[in-house]
Amino acid sequence: MPAEQGNGGRLKLPALAAPARAEALAARLQRLLADPWAPLLALAAILILALGARLIDLNEPCASPCKTPNSHTLIFDEAYYVNAARVIDHINPPPGAPYHNAPFGKDPNAEHPQLAKLIIAGAIKAFGNGPFAWRIGSIVFSLIALVALYWLVRSAGGSPWLGVGTVGVAALDNLLLVSSRIGTLDIYALALMIPAMALYLRGRFLLAGIALGVAMCMKEEAIYLLAVFAAYELLGALREWWSTGSPAGWSTSHLKPFGLAFASTAVTFFGLLWILDVLVPAYDTGTHTEYAGNPFAHFAHMVHYATLLKAEPNKPGISSTPWEWLLNEKVIPYAKTVVNTTVGSKIVASKPIYLFLGELNPFIIFLAIPALFWCIARWWRTGERLCLLGAAWFAGTFLPAVLESELFDRVAYIYYMLVVAPALYIMLARVFGSRRMSKAATVGWAIMLLYGFVDLYPIRNLL
DSSP states (O other): OOOEEOTTSOEEOOOOOHHHHHHHHHHHHHHHHHSTTHHHHHHHHHHHHHHHHHHTTTTOSBOSSOOSGGGBOOOTTHHHHHHHHHHHTTOOOOTTSTTTTOOTTSBSBTTSOSHHHHHHHHHHHHHOSSHHHHHHHHHHHHHHHHHHHHHHHHHTTOOHHHHHHHHHHHHTOHHHHHHHHSOOSHHHHHHHHHHHHHHHHTTOHHHHHHHHHHHHHHOGGGGHHHHHHHHHHHHHHHHHHHHHSOOTTHIIIIIHHHHHHHHHHHHHHHHHHHHHHHHSOEEETTTTEEESSOHHHHHHHHHHHHHHOBOOTTOSSSOOOHHHHTTTOSOEEEEEEEEEEEETTEEEEEEEEEEEEEOOOHHHHTTHHHHHHHHHHHHHHHOOHHHHHHHHHHHHHHHHHHHHHHHHOBOOOGGGGGGTHHHHHHHHHHHHTSTTSOHHHHHHHHHHHHHHHHHHOSBGGGO
């Protein structure tokens, strides 16, 4: 095409057509995304942002003037675990607080294993008796969980970008965020459950059991991963039986891996619990019983304590049923600090500046069941391991909670969904990462996922 001459006598070259520019930009973006380092750089960026979201105002809430450790608000169950760590460190909790005047050097929170509380106690020794020490362990282990989640997806055959997408979904979940910012035990257990599952998928069954045994010494709820192992093997065996018409090979291909992992878990858990009971004896403040060298008696105490926690239907409070978790009902207000605006002596407005809620991102939980059925159908049709993993993790962690609630009236709370959540992250990333999914739908969901995260972010004075 010849050049045109403009009014000023200059040559006017024809502009590159808009479609051609878009194609060139798309090709360049595709080359960047195809670079082997691109997913790892994206993962690093997510981890940096996740770290920042966890560190902002870590000392809050705090009473004014904020001068002493007791000025800082212990958020939700921190009142038990941080005070137990204080007692281990020979620090007496303030009057009226849990474990005030409990025997020093022991763990007065005998209903849970000591390991995570020892980490908190170690942080208190290293950094002082303050919020940073109480919560830094949770932050570190939450980042371990996010990295392990990427590794888990890759171990199940997912692509690097699918692994990054799964971590991105997890990083935008409010329940995981809040659990990562406070000194409670669940995030410690979850951070080891995920790599235990990854090791299992890679055929390292003994190592998987060791990791799970350590996770159970963080909090005994990690035992649900044994049900995930079982569900993974059982579902795989059922599909093979359906496809071949014969259950031949079950003992070697399905029962043996589970048996090795189960035995390794039991030996590690009871062995490590015995060491913990010798070093820092567990102490039941109600019965004044000390567990110092008998891990089986200590574990029996944990189980007995759990059986005593009975649900009270229709009673106001924070307890809930597993079915209510799927609707994000019975949200738990962990901590709330508000600024009131008054006219005269009347409050006319109240604005929360810190609001910690035990609540999942609604754009995760409300799509959980459709994603589950999508993954089950795809796994049954194609045998895809990642979809099998998502379905098995959900079945192994959610269904036991349902059985405990329905058969034994076991009390439950929405934060129990934290150990179920990896299944949701994996399944939703798989559904919206499918090539058959409309890109517009994926982008729209990602936008709403980000909105849900921002809307629930606990540091409200930033919004």
